[in-house]
Amino acid sequence: MPELPEVESVVRVLRDGVPTLVGLRIVTVNVAWDGVLSDANGDLDVAELEGCGFISVARHGKYLIFHLECPRKPSRDLIIHLRMTGRLFLVPHNEALARHTRLVLMLNNGLALRFDDPRKFGRAWLVDDAATIIGRLGPDALKLDPAEFCARLARHRRQLKPLLLDQSCVAGIGNIYADESLFRAGLHPQAISSELASDEIRRLHSAITSVLEEAVEAQGANIDGVFKAGRFAVSVYGRQGAPCRVCGSEIRKIRVGQRGTHYCPECQVLSPGDVPHPET
């Protein structure tokens, strides 16, 4: 599943690539699967997108945010979440639709912005204000203020892994980068957030920042074959049974909060007060 670094790679291609999406205008809209696009109420006239121009391309957590200037309303936001298998890219106008194409926005320069998604979990929303969709998210994981992060962790008595995955606490971290950040911080995924010492919280904040920055630089991780350009080298995710690159111990996989979780039993030790769940 694309997480913050993979979504940031999509933003950079569409915003900074040649050609850039910024400044282009939507001519026509082809909705290949009805469920892909809605407004905040689940009801939308797709013609509202026609004539809209792209003002900016941004991201919050795993959500792409396209700020639009539209004929009927001065300002609207197109929000897209790629979820499991969504891909968003520019193609020539006349390129044939793929089997998994869900949405095509024909542009005024001979290109089309296309959304392909085999699993159909990805969604697009056209809203007056991005906050309608992303308002409940916590701060973006790459813009985390250390003091605020500390306060958020102290506020919850939860295991670290599910807390990092909770998008209302911190936005952008998924299964891969939660495991990688906890490994780099030397913290057990089942450690309890409110019991961390201040130096442990600082370590976790710094690990999240450095892991995500490196992953953005590497254009994400090619874990499931969706982000083929991704060059981020994982340390623990998907490496169960392989030796830890720091200490040589065997990387383990357990379930924490219903999610497969990878960690090194030597580098990430639970404190005596933390109660581990049985491994499965």
Ligand SMILES: [Zn+2]
């Ligand atoms: Zn280790």
